[in-house]
Amino acid sequence: MKVLKNDVEIGQLQYLDKNNSNSIFARVYKYVDLRQTLKLKSKQMSSETLIYLIPAMGVIALLYTVWKSNWVAKQDPGTEKMVRIATSISEGAMAFLRAEYKILAIFVVCVAILLAVGGFTNENSSPLVAVSFIVGAFCSGLAGFIGMRVATKANVRTTNAARSSLGEGLNIAFAGGSVMGMGVVGLGVLGLGTLFAIFSNVIGSGPDEITKVISIVTGFSFGASSIALFARVGGGIYTKAADVGADLVGKVEAGIPEDHPLNPATIADNVGDNVGDVAGMGADLFESYVGSIIGTMVLGAAFMASPDFLDNFNGLSAILLPLVLAGVGIITSIIGTFFVKVKEGGDPHKALNLGEFGSAAIMLVATYFIIQWMLPESWTMAGKSYTSMGVFFAIIFGLAAGLAIGKITEYYTGTGTGPVKSIVKQSVTGSATNIIAGLGVGMRSTAYPIIIIAAAIIGAYMLAGLYGIAIAAVGMLSNTGIQLAVDAYGPISDNAGGIAEMSELPKEVRQRTDKLDAVGNTTAAIGKGFAIGSAALTALALFAAFMTAYNITHPETIIQSIDVTNPFVMASLFIGAMLPFLFSAMSMDAVGRAAMSMIEEVRRQFATIPELRAALDVMSKNDGKEFNTWSPEDQATFEAADGKAEYGKCVEISTTSSIREMVRPGLLAVLVPVGFGFIPNYIPGLAPGTNALMLGGLLAGVTISGVLMALFQSNSGGAWDNAKKMIEEGFEVGGVKLTKGSEAHKAAVVGDTVGDPFKDTSGPSLNILLKLMSVVALVIATLI
Secondary structure, three states: OOOOOOHHHHHHHHHHOOOOOOOHHHHHHHHHHHHHHHHHHHHHHHHHHHHHHHHHHHHHHHHHHHHHHHHHHOOOOOOHHHHHHHHHHHHHHHHHHHHHHHHHHHHHHHHHHHHHHHHHHOOOOOOHHHHHHHHHHHHHHHHHHHHHHHHHHHHHHHHHHHOOOHHHHHHHHHHHHHHHHHHHHHHHHHHHHHHHHHHHHHHOOOHHHHHHHHHHHHHHHHHHHHHHHHHHHHHHHHHHHHHHHHHHHHHHHOOOOOOOOOOOOHHHHHHHHHHHHHHHHHHHHHHHHHHHHHHHHHHHHHHHHOOOOOOOOOOOHHHHHHHHHHHHHHHHHHHHHOOOOOOOOOOHHHHHHHHHHHHHHHHHHHHHHHHHHHOOOEEEEOOEEEEHHHHHHHHHHHHHHHHHHHHHHHHHHOOOOHHHHHHHHHHOOOHHHHHHHHHHHHHHOOHHHHHHHHHHHHHHHHHHHHHHHHHHHHHHHOOHHHHHHHHHHHHHHHHHHHHHHHOOOOHHHHHHHHHHHHHHHHHHHHHHHHHHHHHHHHHHHHHHHHHHHHHHHOHHHOOOOOOOOOHHHHHHHHHHHHHHHHHHHHHHHHHHHHHHHHHHHHHHHHHHOHHHHHHHHHHHHOOOOOHHHOOHHHHHHHHHOOOOOOHHHHHHHHHHHHHHHOHHHHHHHHHHHHHHHHHHHHOOOOOOOHHHHHHHHHHHHHHHHHHHHHHHHHHHHHHHHHHHHHHHHOEEEOOEEEOOOOHHHHHHHHHHHHHHHHHHHHHHHHHHHHHHHHHHHHHHOOOO
């Protein structure tokens, strides 16, 4: 029997036998027609099924967090003193979070009301944007809460496990970090996926309806970005105020370790590790993760207008692809966590790398098949040709760029590297030369990453247009679950070392926790590379999404390009480039003011609490001696100071200062793009659409300047930090071995203190600043 090959032959068969319903040809035709009908229905079912499967991936991640969190809680927390110290850290962290979220709740309610009013009064928008905004803010805050909760349980259990085994300590610290990682990706995919499923079901999934759905969902990214900025700035101010007080007064003035129980700022310092490096970092990556997905969805919606974009998902494949990649990334991240194992005497660094890179390799293979399955083999739009392989290679560009930036960051900031050694050598001649060297390293470190980012942007664009740039950022962040697990592992290990010091455990315990912490610092460099690289690509994708959204709702003033010869654009470009400097100044001034209050409090306690003063005197007297060789009188004097330091007052200073100081930088990021979007409309004589061009210039300026400043500050701060650690471990310069307490060490501590707000407050916050401003522009694009 002849096989029917095309619609022409089927039509001929129908014509010849249309009056003979019992003929074999008519029955075959009915079968073929039924097969085509079922294929069409399967297309519809596949997109619908996929839309509902995406949130299920988020649920899987959250179930993993429940399992791991319960496992961590069942581990032994150690001695009574260890539990008491860990409880103080946990209570301080949660007190900060409660105080911060009270302020943020007011902000969220006010912004949600404004978005709802704008949605009711403007036909291009919808009040449902306010719902998405609230959900995004809630998910971002919840991710920080989940991570903080388990981190403050994992720290003391890591310390106790390190009493017997390095491997057990790694297992608990990494398990705590994985809860943070999977909580972030789980809430991101669940929140975004659920909102998209609900709104596409209610509003529709046609080309016009899906554009409106995505514009509503952009509110989710706005909510996530807002909370992320406040959390990062507030957490950064908190942790650096405590760190500076502990370092300058404890290390330099009193000559005691920063985690010593006599140091009143030590609990606040350990609390800061959680609020800054766990909750703040989690909110930061949650925002990057969500922003890259939404930017890609907006750009992917444009393909629905192309008549030859023929996929199996009713034209939704380019929109659903970033969500599917994020969902599959959850599975590969979970698989990667099982690779992280180390035996006593093994290398924790290799174990973490095996988990991270093993997960990435699996994800890369899965990405190839997902793209081949979802996207058409080729299509054209607006005169440009696209291919599914082009999209895949754009993702590889993004992954390669993130990895390369991470390795360069590791070179400029890692212990024992040439740039860090140069800072150590300059420390011999004092604080001034140390600071000059650190600034030079930070500035020089921007060159190669910027070249790599530029190459990734051009390469991804050549392969798949603006969609390629956006999907490259998604690919870079698809394994955020395990990347964040490795990042959050670092502060948990750092806290574990602090608890070991404060609990006066044997030296080998602190050596094990220090080894875990050192590995965390190294692996964090790669995380910072991905964070900065993804920030640049995500901001550009959101910028393109802003132009797309504006053009759809303003056909009379379509933006083809941003012309820098336009004086209004150039003026906006300069203002945008200035904002990262102003923002950094505001956040660093805030750290300085909070640190001054902390320093004064620690000095007051050392001066006015007799037991602390006496204990410091006997420590100085017995410097270099083991405690068991001290005289009975000196031992009694030292032990009498146990619990006399007023830790709570230092925690209160950090909390109050950070909450107060985070407001101005946060409002700057939200209000400036809103002002540029609306105020020019009320200036007489300006051509229609000038406000959009000015807002575009503003975003371009803040993106370029912000990425450079973020690289400079993060790398110089990291280099100063590791230069100090190299001296503490003992480093020979000109035949003289530099050690703790030397003049070079004091200079390095000052340099590290300068670098602390660089690398932990203003630097990381800039990543959020440039993305938040782009998200705000995207949200108001339909309103201006």
